[in-house]
Amino acid sequence: MTAVALFGVFLGLIALKTPVIMAIGVAVVGALVLAGFSNTLWIVPMKALEAASNASLLAIPFFVLAGNLMNAIGVTERIFNLANALVGHFKAGLAQVNVLASVMLAGGTGAATADIAGLGAVEIRAMREKGYSASFASAITVVSAIVAPFIPPSIPLVVYAFLANVSVARMFLAGIGPGLLVAISLMLFNRYLATKREFPVQERASLKIIRSPTLAGVAALIAPAILMGGILSGVATASEAGVLACAYVLFLGAVLRTLTLKALIKALTETVLITSMIMLIIGFAASMGWLMAIEQIPQDMARAIPDMIDTSLLFLLAVMISVLLLGCFIDGVTIKLLLVPILLPLVDAYGIDRVHFGIVLQMSLILGLATPPLGLGLFIVARLSGAPFEDIVKAVLPYFIPLVCVLAILATMPVFSLWLPNTLLGPG
């Protein structure tokens, strides 16, 4: 009953345009009162305070800041130029550039929306100038950003690591293979589309042309190397690696002479707002998790669901379908905060590795970025390109073929997620 009230009120309020943090807060307060905990409402601000003080989430502001600084000092344009010099002459050239640039920038931003907002304007403008349609340019910009939450530093994977009590380094390593798999599948699909449609052709860049963007672009790629190198070598914690990446990007901005006070303030402002949003959602959802634990909702589900679903693969399938449907209406962080505490006992009961589950969950969640009616990525590119929302949706739909195939591969073959962390860090 408590669970029904909790989720019912939450979904009802979300449908009425209630801001998500407030919807969680009201649903929790309502459910606490219903469950007879009206004397313990102080748990709501208490849990928000505890979540904000959590050391394992301290890396988030530095990862976000590194990405915002890269955008603010103009690194995104240089990364695009580098990708263009490398693969611009391929069939469906700028569509391939779009994917490769997202892989490169993902190492700095760690979030799909930052990828779209940062690279999207540059990519869509370049593709429009070369004769690609606005809707196709928008579509490939959205789907290529799906790579971002897999390539370290990934903010969604940090949040999952915190919720599932697994190591951030292990999640980061687990994300690399799936991220590259998504990129390769999109590039192959672009190649396939090029056999069916006429795309503008670019000449192969000469060494002289490649040299200048390469130097600046490669310099930008050192930031993710610092991050992963710092964490894996043990020289720095995850948050300190984020600090080093920020310091490096600031240094790069000074060398390139693109770092201004205005750019710095813009990056700081965007960082505090995004970080606080994420942390407040986590904070308010923490009291939801507390209530569910007190009411033993996850344990009840862990007892009931195995009777209905026999195998771990069917369980993963059920999770993927549910998350894909929820992802059409609710944002990814919220879904993760609602579902992970409930699903973890089941994940353990089915003998699924938590790291593998995290990657499958993330892949299912991130598809919501490009699914109507509420795919956040679709709205951002529609604003950037000016293309009609419906046209972008039509152009995005074919890309679900490779993306769903990747999801199926990740679900059925844990090796894609687990090989790298198990090889470098030992079995979890």
Added chain:
Amino acid sequence: MTLVGLIERGLAVAEKLFLTIANTLLLAMLVVNFANIMLRLTLDEAIIWAFPLTSVLFVWVIFFSFFVIYRRGQDVAIDVLTRRMPDRLKATVEAFVAFIVVALMGIVLAQAPILIPRQVGTIDLIGMQRYWLAVPFFLSCFLIAVEFLLRLRTAILAFRGDNQASPAS
């Protein structure tokens, strides 16, 4: 100037102030941690208060930004249903949402006298009383309540057909 105008101006000043504080605190987190890493790598010495200070600053960054997020309307909200509603129904829904936000903030603020006495003891290596962590949170909650009271008023005026009031403002 009317009372509403005065409140609106006060909220605008608070927004700028809170955002500046949050930005400065984030920059301080970056500087302290960078200095700590450099000292450790070069002189094999560490700033032992760097981590607890960073934790405190992070909590404050989040809670000072809390009000700014709502002032700027940056929390995620889904309008698929409401944008299809007729104006009066939309205004009713907006009034309802504003009312429940004010109520929630009121409930949270009412917990302050219970929560703050529980936050006793000093933070290691910083020496600051633990309850100071929560102060910006309650300040933001108060300001959000005021912000949504104004939105409630605007929505009611829109419902009554006052053309000067826009529900979105």
